[in-house]
Amino acid sequence: MDSTALRVYVRDASLARIGQIDDYTSLNVIPRFNTVGAFTMEIPADSSKAPLLVEGNGLIIRTATGDTAMSGPIRTVDWSRSASDAGTGKLTIGGVDDTGLLAQYTCWPTPTAAIGSQTDSVYKISAVKAETAMRTLVNINAGPGALTARKNTTLTLAADGAHGGTITRQVNQFDNLLTTLADIGNAAAIGFRVVQVGSSLQFQVYAPADRSGIARFSFGLGNLLDASYTTTPPTCTRAVVVAGGQSSPRVCKTYDRTDPLWPSLILEQFVDLTSVDTSSVDLAAQMDQAGAEALTNGAGQGSLAISPIDIPLLRYGRDYQVGDTVAAQLRGGTWYTDVVREVTLACTAADGTKTTATVGGGDSSASTVARIYSYIAQVKKDVARLKTRKAA
Template sequence: MPFPDAVTVQVRDQNLRILGVVDDFTSLSLIPRFNAVGAFILNISADSPKADLLIPGNGLVIQRGSKVLISGPIREPNWSSGQGKGTLTVNGVDDMTLLAGATCWPNPTAADSAQTDPVYKISGVVAETAMRTLVNLNIGPGAQAARKISNLTLATDGGYGTSITRQVNQFDNLLAVLQDVAKTAGLGFRIVQVGSSLQFQVYEPADLSASAKFSFKLGNLIDSAYSVTAPTCTKAVVVAGGSSSPRQVKVYTRADAAFPGPWIEQFVDLTSVDTASVDLTAQMDQAADEALTSGAAQGNLTMTPIDTPQLQFGRDYTVGDQVSCQVRDDFISDVVREVNITFDAQGGYVAKAVIGSSDSTDNQDVLARQFAYIARIFNRLRRLETRKPS
């Protein structure tokens, strides 16, 4: 049966060609996430003529109206039966998974045997240009043939963000690096199917806190809950050099008025950076800004909004935008980190938004937690290697 709000589920093949439309699913859940890997779950009768299309290697493109909410590959089809009726459950992730599965090579244009550079350096370019270059050279059109994703393109560079200078450790996870740059620059990024290609896009999220408001009085809110976590870093101790060049230490402080307690120091490891570098100050400033931004106090607001003619997800706001929600007598504004959307065969539709911290247990996806853990291990190993006698 047709679903409300013009929701369309298309099936694509490995070459991104559309094979058909699934219009008889019994339920559909999708979770678009801001700067992270999203997911979807679709349930359909195992006897459906469309079931044969829902196999690994194919993928889904889910639209509401003309807007693509999520697109990505099918990962886990599961069949179950009961009382003579079979159900096919299809799990998948969105196309951001391409970034989660890639690394940043120290010299992306060189052959595998020529990866002798210790770091990849970004010097004095705006954040969006740096992000596009990282994607382009590692998995995009400019990548080595063995690493290139043939149907991945890059949207036009809009020049978003301020100039950045930093080093990327060899073989750091590509998604994690992009998340760090985007968070400091206040940008969003995504990969989504556009026509017959996948497109990497960088954008500036909109501040809709004055117009996109949710409250019980406005009739567009079912429930809400808000919590705050204390900062984990208010003083960044940046250490550069120390092995092949003299050590330099610089301390950066960012007080948090809401948490006037003792300073919380965090070591920021730039020991791989030569202190004779002409852009040393810019690199130390950038590293401190990222540490202080990531370690700042976090708010976490979970709410269940209701679409109204005046305010609808996907039309009036989306993940990454800043909206506001009434909590007791005040309106709290923050970034929409993810939205859990559910459709069912009876025409039911629920959208549950998570606003605020990208680090909370509730809304941080498993892949991001795994990559953060792996990154911490690699950082510890690098510090040990720099201190090992030669």
């Protein structure tokens, strides 16, 4: 096995480690920032380890340095054979990371009450740190503080690091827990994940680091194989926030944000806060936050894909992680910095691990407009001005 190859261990339904897979032919691991990652693995069907790979068991995937790249349940075990296959064919194992556990739960408006006693229409978060709010939502809806019938006995919470700014918001009744956490985390520029630690699944919140001074990729440096970027137009440039109107007077306010590629484009979007009592002392804060989230979620998006090469002085997992900020030199020689949204670790036991990173785009970032999108807009304007000068 190559020294950089990923190590794969199998766990049973109780999270106990029951064996190691050291004869896989290929393995793709895709950690993602603030959403569910995935893995696929191919292995000969006649492998002596094949009986371990069944639905209900899971994988713990570690880097060559011993860090956990991902852990999660096996969802699919598919068999196939072609004329060129040796032996009895191959198995393709698919699964998701343990962060997917959060998608199985909703946010109850009154988490301490039975389902027949849900009298509130929202769950309110008032002036707490973003991490504290996220931990509370996980705890009372799925973790140790949840109702017995809802509690996941394998789920624990890491210590509260008080990451992120102070937030005030309302969570609509039965909103998906994972989606709600992603909204809070992306707005606060903090990350979260669920990963196996010992015999439990631990919910962790972390503050990504700015590695742009260290993690720098360019063709000139020889550590970049390819790069490309794409853009997606905005869906909202004006948020129309409406509060009250049921048991209290209606209050309406608009929030505007100019798109850098289409500065004259106006796209209005209704933001429903009619469940909020307009006599609330934090009405303005709730409306401001709802407007900002709608504009961020509806902003034009850019996606940058780079294929960096791990070199002794710069490696994924050691020098940068998903969620960290890195730098890449692109069109025109300009250095661009943004968040690593996704990484694909493609590994074979013989050739080791190759890394492809997706930077920017994806879920909305904490910036007013995703920085990659602003960067691409500026590049296109600069190119247009250059063409105009040549034409003249």
